[in-house]
Amino acid sequence: MNVRTMSVRLALAAAVVAGAFAVAGQRGEAHKAITSKYTYNDDVFPIVKERCAPCHVAGGVAPMSLMTYEEAFPWAESIRAELVAAHMPPWNADDGFGDLKRAHTLPPRELDVLLTWATGGNPRGALDQKVPAVELKNDWTVGPPDVALKLPSEFTLGADTMEETKEFTLASGIAEPRWVRAVDLLPGTPAIVRSATIFVKDAPPAAASGLSPERVLAHWLPGHDREPIDAGTAFRLPANAQIGVRIHYKKTWQLEGKAMADRSTVGVYFAPEKEARELLSLPVESETTPPAGAMNQTVTFSRTLNDDLQVVALSPDAVPPNISLQVEAVRPDGARTPMIRLNTRADWDRRYWFEKPLALPRGSKIEVTANFEDPDILSSAFAVAPPPSAAAKPRPATLKLSLDVLPANGKPIAP
Amino acid sequence: MDRGSRLDGVGWAIVMLSCALGGAMSSTAAQQSAKAPAAEKMPPLSYVCPMTGDEEVIEDHPGKCRRCGMTLVPIRLDSVWTCATKPLAVIESKAGRCPIDGTPLVQVTAALSWSCPGSDKESLTPGKCPDGSPMQKKYSPRAHGNHNPQHGGQFFMAADYWHHLEGTYLPSGVFRLHLYDDFTKPLTVAQASAITADLVMKDPQSGTDKTIPLVRSGRYLQATIGKLAFPAAMYARVQFKPGGPKNRFDFTFESYSKEPPAATLTKAPAGTPAAAPPAAAAPVPAASPAPSTSAPTPGSAPSTAGVDPALVPLPIPETVPEMLAQLRTRIDQIRGIIDRGSFASIYVPAFQAKDLALALDAHTQELPAERQRIAQPAIAKLVRSAYLLDAFGDIGNKQQIVEAYDMFVDAAKNIAAAFPSQP
Numbered sequence: 067m068n069v070r071t072m073s074v075r076l077a078l079a080a081a082v083v084a085g086a087f088a089v090a091g092q093r094g095e096a097h098k099a100i101t102s103k104y105t106y107n108d109d110v111f112p113i114v115k116e117r118c119a120p121c122h123v124a125g126g127v128a129p130m131s132l133m134t135y136e137e138a139f140p141w142a143e144s145i146r147a148e149l150v151a152a153h154m155p156p157w158n159a160d161d162g163f164g165d166l167k168r169a170h171t172l173p174p175r176e177l178d179v180l181l182t183w184a185t186g187g188n189p190r191g192a193l194d195q196k197v198p199a200v201e202l203k204n205d206w207t208v209g210p211p212d213v214a215l216k217l218p219s220e221f222t223l224g225a226d227t228m229e230e231t232k233e234f235t236l237a238s239g240i241a242e243p244r245w246v247r248a249v250d251l252l253p254g255t256p257a258i259v260r261s262a263t264i265f266v267k268d269a270p271p272a273a274a275s276g277l278s279p280e281r282v283l284a285h286w287l288p289g290h291d292r293e294p295i296d297a298g299t300a301f302r303l304p305a306n307a308q309i310g311v312r313i314h315y316k317k318t319w320q321l322e323g324k325a326m327a328d329r330s331t332v333g334v335y336f337a338p339e340k341e342a343r344e345l346l347s348l349p350v351e352s353e354t355t356p357p358a359g360a361m362n363q364t365v366t367f368s369r370t371l372n373d374d375l376q377v378v379a380l381s382p383d384a385v386p387p388n389i390s391l392q393v394e395a396v397r398p399d400g401a402r403t404p405m406i407r408l409n410t411r412a413d414w415d416r417r418y419w420f421e422k423p424l425a426l427p428r429g430s431k432i433e434v435t436a437n438f439e440d441p442d443i444l445s446s447a448f449a450v451a452p453p454p455s456a457a458a459k460p461r462p463a464t465l466k467l468s469l470d471v472l473p474a475n476g477k478p479i480a481p
Numbered sequence: 482m483d484r485g486s487r488l489d490g491v492g493w494a495i496v497m498l499s500c501a502l503g504g505a506m507s508s509t510a511a512q513q514s515a516k517a518p519a520a521e522k523m524p525p526l527s528y529v530c531p532m533t534g535d536e537e538v539i540e541d542h543p544g545k546c547r548r549c550g551m552t553l554v555p556i557r558l559d560s561v562w563t564c565a566t567k568p569l570a571v572i573e574s575k576a577g578r579c580p581i582d583g584t585p586l587v588q589v590t591a592a593l594s595w596s597c598p599g600s601d602k603e604s605l606t607p608g609k610c611p612d613g614s615p616m617q618k619k620y621s622p623r624a625h626g627n628h629n630p631q632h633g634g635q636f637f638m639a640a641d642y643w644h645h646l647e648g649t650y651l652p653s654g655v656f657r658l659h660l661y662d663d664f665t666k667p668l669t670v671a672q673a674s675a676i677t678a679d680l681v682m683k684d685p686q687s688g689t690d691k692t693i694p695l696v697r698s699g700r701y702l703q704a705t706i707g708k709l710a711f712p713a714a715m716y717a718r719v720q721f722k723p724g725g726p727k728n729r730f731d732f733t734f735e736s737y738s739k740e741p742p743a744a745t746l747t748k749a750p751a752g753t754p755a756a757a758p759p760a761a762a763a764p765v766p767a768a769s770p771a772p773s774t775s776a777p778t779p780g781s782a783p784s785t786a787g788v789d790p791a792l793v794p795l796p797i798p799e800t801v802p803e804m805l806a807q808l809r810t811r812i813d814q815i816r817g818i819i820d821r822g823s824f825a826s827i828y829v830p831a832f833q834a835k836d837l838a839l840a841l842d843a844h845t846q847e848l849p850a851e852r853q854r855i856a857q858p859a860i861a862k863l864v865r866s867a868y869l870l871d872a873f874g875d876i877g878n879k880q881q882i883v884e885a886y887d888m889f890v891d892a893a894k895n896i897a898a899a900f901p902s903q904p
Contacts, residue, residue, distance in 0.1 A: 139540075140547040150868045162858030162895060174842045174860040178835065181868055189541050443884045444869065 102186025104179045106135045111197045113176045114138065117155060120289025125202040125257055127288045129318035133200040139188045146184040149177060151444040156287070156414040160407035163392070165421040167294050204256050208292055211250060211333025213240065217311065220329040223258055229316040235267060236309045236332060243481040245300035245337035248292040249283040251311075255328040260316040261413060262286040264332055266301075267308040272349075275372045280345040280470055282381065283309070285416045292335075294419050299378070299472065300342035302481050303334070314413070341478035345378070345470050350393075350432050352465040355386070365465065368396075368433040374474035376423035377432075380406055384466040387412040390441045391434060393467065398429040405432075409441040417470065425474060436465055524593060526605065528553035536624040536663070537642070557593040557605055561620060562586040566741045568627055568665075569620045584741050590626030594619050624663040628825070631667075632659055633738040635822065637730050637877035644668075644676075644721050646730065649738035650706075650713060656680055657703040658695055658717055673700045675722055680704055682715035711735055714822065716879065731879030733822025795833050797840045801900055808837050808893055815870065815889065819882055827874035827882065828867075831889070835867035838896060848899060856899035863892035 104110060114122065114132045121128040132138040138145075148154035149172070157170040172180070183189070215236045223230055253259035264284045272278035283301050284293055295301075311332055317324070352367040377395070385391060385408075393405040406418055530538035530546035531554050538546050544553055561572050564579035565587045571579060577586050594603040596619050597610035608616050630636040634649035634657075645661040658678060660668040668676075678695040685707075695702035695717065706715070713734045718727040798804050811834035818827050838860045845856045869885035 146868070150865050150872070152865060160858075161861070162855060165854060169858075171858065171861060174839055174857065174864050177861050177864050178839055181864070185868070187539065187541065193542055443881055444872070 102183045102189055104183045104186075105189045105191030106138060106183065107191030107195045107197055109179050110138070110183050111135075113172075113179060115198075115200055117172065117176070119200050120203070123200055123202045127257055127260055127316075127318075129320065134197065135190045139190070142184040142188045146181060147444060149181055149184070151442055152409070153411070153442075156411075158408050158411055158414060158416075159418055160409070163407040164405045166406065167419040167421050168291065170290065202256060204253060206250060206252055206333055208248070208250070208335070212336045213238070213334040214252075215239075215309065215332045215334070217254075217329050217331070220254075220327050221313075221315070222325055222327045223315045223317060225323055225325040227317075228322065229260075229314070231312060231314045234311045234313070236311060238303065238307045238309055238334070240303065240307070240334075241305055243305045244303045245339065245342040245481045246283065246303045246334055247295060247300055247337040248335040249301075250292050250333040250335070251284070251286040252331045252333060253288070253328065254330045255326055256288065257321060258315045258317055258326045258328055259288065259330060260314045261288075261415065262311060262313045262330070263415070265310045265312075266303065267310045272347075276348050276369070277346045277373070277471070277473075280347040280468075282347075282417070282468075285381065287414060287416060290416070293379075293417055295345070296378070296423075298339060298342055298478060299345055300337040300339070300481075302344050339478065341480055343472050343476050343478055345472065348375070348469045348471050349383075350434060350467045350469060352434070352436070355436075355462065355465055356438055363438045365436045365438070366434065367436075367465070368431045371426055371428055371430045371432070374426070374428050375471040376425050376474055377405070377420065377469050377471050378423045379417050379419045379470035381417040381468045381470070382408060382410060382415070383468050384462040384464065385410050385436070386438075386462060388440045388442060390437045390439070391465075391467075392437075393435075394433050395424060395426055396431040396433050398427060423472065432469065434465070434467060523606070524557040524559045526555045527558055529556050530554075555605055558623065559591055559593045559620070560588060561591055562588050563591075565629055565631070569622060572620055582741065587627075587629040589629070590623050591620040592623055594621070622664055627665045629665075631661075631665065631741075632657075633740050634659070635732050635734075635877070636825065638875045639719070639721060639728055640876050641721060646717075646719065648717060648730065648732040649740075650709075650732070650734040652737040654705055654707045654709075655703050656695070656706045656715065657701055658719070659701045667700050670700055673697060673702075676702070676719065677723075678702050678717050678719040680706065680715055680717050682706060682709070682713075685709060712821070728876070728878070729880065730877040731822060731824070731882075732877075733820070735821065795836050797836065801841065801844050804837050804841050805897055805900060808834055808841075808896065811837070812890055812893055815886060819879065819886060822879070824874040824877050824879070824882060828871040831867040831870040831874075834889070834893070835864050838863045838893075841896060841900070844900070848901075852899045852901075855895055859892045859895035859899060863889060863896065866892055 111133075118128075118132050120126065122130060122132040124131045124133070130137060130141055132141065132145075145154075155170045155172060159166055159169065161169050161171045215238065217234050218236065221232055221234075249264050251259070251262050251264065262284075263282060264286065266279075266281040266283065269278065269281040279302055283303075309332065311330075313328075313330065315326075315328065317326060348369070348371075350367070350369040352365055355365060356363040380393065382391065387410050389410050391406075391408045391410060393407075395403040395405055397403070403424065405420070405424065525541075528540045528543050530536060530548060530551060532546060532549045532551050535546055535548045535551075538548055538553070539558075540553055543555070545551065546553055561569075561574065562576055563569050563573070563586060564571050564581050565584055566579070566582060568589055569591055571581065571586075572591075573586055576588075578584070579586055594605055595607045595616035596603045597614075597616055600610075603619065604616060607618070610616055625638075628636055628638065628645070630647050632647055632649045634647045636645065636647045638645050643663050645663065645665055647659040647661070649657045649659065651657060660673050660676060662668060662672075674697065676697075680693045680695055681690055682693070683689070684691040693704045693706060695704050711734065714732070716729050716731045718729055720727050798807060811830040814830040815827060815834075818824070818830070842857065842860045845853050845860070848856060866885050866889040870882065870889060873881045873885050
């Protein structure tokens with residue numbers, strides 16, 4: 067527990083507010099020890115078990131388990147910093163701007179419980195109280211897939227390599243075109259599989275409207291549900307498709323110096339319907355970006371829709387880490403609808419699905435404002451160096467987002 | 482929301498962080514006679530790391546230090562009131578006046594133990610000495626146990642959690658930066674020599690920023706900045722080690738800083754119940770060995786004493802409109818604190834606002850779904866920004882405090898927008 071964790075001071079009665087301010091302004095407040103009324107056993111464990119166990123468990127992809135008191139309390143200061151900076155749970159969207167499905171954020175009370183415990187002395191609770199053992203779950207999140215495709219060979223992350231991104235190609239072996247509802251990944255070695263993008267290779271060029279079939283079948287992240295595509299909507303998997311799997315392997319410090327092998331499996335879930343509406347992709351791209359190192363600059367770019375469309379999801383495809391992005395839909399009459407506000411990070415790429423399809427008439431604009439000032443005020447205040455992977459990631463030449471859309475009047479068709 | 486400490490449940494006041502038993506400073510602490518030990522209520526045992534530099538590691542149970550692996554040592558931590566200029570020379574259980582120099586008492590955290598005259602041995606429980614006399618109560622300083630200004634200025638902790646500093650603006654037109662360690666002990670000349678800093682302020686003539694190097698003079702840094710109109714705002718950029726980051730500390734002076742009277746403790750005044758017994762003849766830790774150029778002003782007490790706001794639970798109003806009204810009040814209070822530069826107290830209204838927001842969270846179920854989707858993220862954002870204000874308030878960087886405040890205001894605005902307007 068860091069000194070800072072002692073700095074939580076309990077609040078005072080409204081009755082003494084005015085008087086207290088008169089004196090508190092000149093007084094340095096001493097740091098206090100165990101001030102948290104919440105204990106690990108009674109209050110913290112149920113939250114971390116429910117919210118953090120997929121990664122923060124022995125053998126998980128996170129650098130530490132939080133599933134016992136002994137494992138959790140040394141990380142109390144990190145827990146505070148990650149929660150206050152909104153780095154954890156990993157959900158880069160600003161909840162409340164736009165209406166997104168399955169926001170992976172903590173309810174306010176749970177957030178307060180964790181912060182109070184992390185900053186208030188990290189009490190354990192009754193010493194003789196044992197919390198239930200939590201083990202790593204590594205299974206298909208929605209049951210066995212219709213088709214399971216194992217990576218063609220085992221990949222080994224060498225003893226002297228901490229992280230690497232590796233691309234594999236799988237033959238689907240599916241002779242007919244099919245509608246696909248979801249694609250999932252089952253890590254062979256969960257401790258090193260940090261993220262994966264699964265896509266159809268050899269995509270055809272986009273039409274003049276800019277629309278093309280959505281080829282990214284899944285952005286996979288540990289501990290997250292499969293992508294929440296609506297019924298009646300599907301990805302089109304061409305006959306005998308080649309499926310690309312780009313996996314980001316990353317070791318934690320505990321695995322440093324060890325060679326680690328993985329052979330993950332891709333699971334394909336077919337849509338139950340014979341006819342479906344195909345998910346299409348529409349890029350929104352800037353012409354240029356400020357040079358690396360340019361701070362406090364803002365870039366605005368947009369795309370005008372040539373068709374009546376329903377926007378169902380959005381992916382930040384090529385954006386540098388540690389910037390903020392705001393996306394709004396501007397209708398022809400000037401009405402603006404917030405879509406998403408993101409604080410980008412080096413990891414945790416995903417596709418963000420809107421709670422309801424956003425119906426936009428032809429002529430609407432998707433307007434993107436990118437601010438290159440690092441939104442993480444906590445790290446800059448405490449001189450925390452950015453993660454090496456964030457610092458090393460080159461800035462893309464242009465910024466690119468992809469919208470997942472459905473033609474407004476599109477009818478379900480056969481694949 | 483009940484903000485009581487976990488210790489409230491066992492009827493104890495807040496305990497505070499301090500240093501390991503047996504540290505060098507312990508031997509210099511004042512002692513008091515134990516009074517009716519059997520009937521006395523003791524602070525609970527905590528367990529701290531004895532390793533220098535790891536003093537802040539503290540647990541509520543025995544075990545190993547999470548940093549260095551050393552066996553934790555038991556300690557009793559207490560929150561007491563003492564003289565600003567002579568920490569722990571006088572111990573009181575509540576606010577009042579220092580019997581030595583008449584200044585208001587300040588609150589500090591200290592380690593409590595018992596010992597016998599002439600003996601180095603310390604006990605965590607009262608008892609009898611070999612001669613049959615009761616053991617004497619002893620209070621020792623703890624790391625981060627005293628964040629009170631020592632020179633009537635504004636006191637901050639650095640982002641490295643070890644350095645502390647205090648800025649004063651003297652009637653002679655001098656800005657002085659006093660440098661301390663985590664015990665609020667002035668740095669040695671050797672330690673201070675590694676630190677460089679400058680001061681940025683508005684030029685009264687041109688209105689533009691001008692940077693003035695702070696020159697080391699013994700244990701502190703200073704520069705003559707002349708007579709400024711009040712409130713006088715400025716910030717120091719401090720580099721605690723060569724090549725390290727520059728830490729910003731914002732100061733706003735409403736008036737010239739007034740040094741507390743330089744009292745000397747030779748004999749406690751009569752009628753002082755907490756006066757040190759003869760066994761406390763060991764030297765009293767100097768609060769501020771740094772010389773002062775300002776004349777002592779007896780009786781000109783810095784406004785440092787008062788009720789510890791942290792000890793009083795916050796009553797939450799019963800109705801949503803009252804909660805929202807109090808939330809608006811907190812916004813104004815935080816703004817006022819920022820304007821006055823009293824950053825160390827920002828946590829008070831910030832955490833009150835957080836508790837109000839959490840109380841409002843219980844009412845979000847009464848809202849239609851689309852308003853819940855506005856309210857809940859806004860409440861979570863306010864909780865986070867309250868902790869940010871707390872963190873930034875400690876290190877005294879106005880720019881970051883204002884950023885956190887903007888986030889706080891934005892969250893509060895969204896909370897208010899989510900709840901239907903009330904008559």
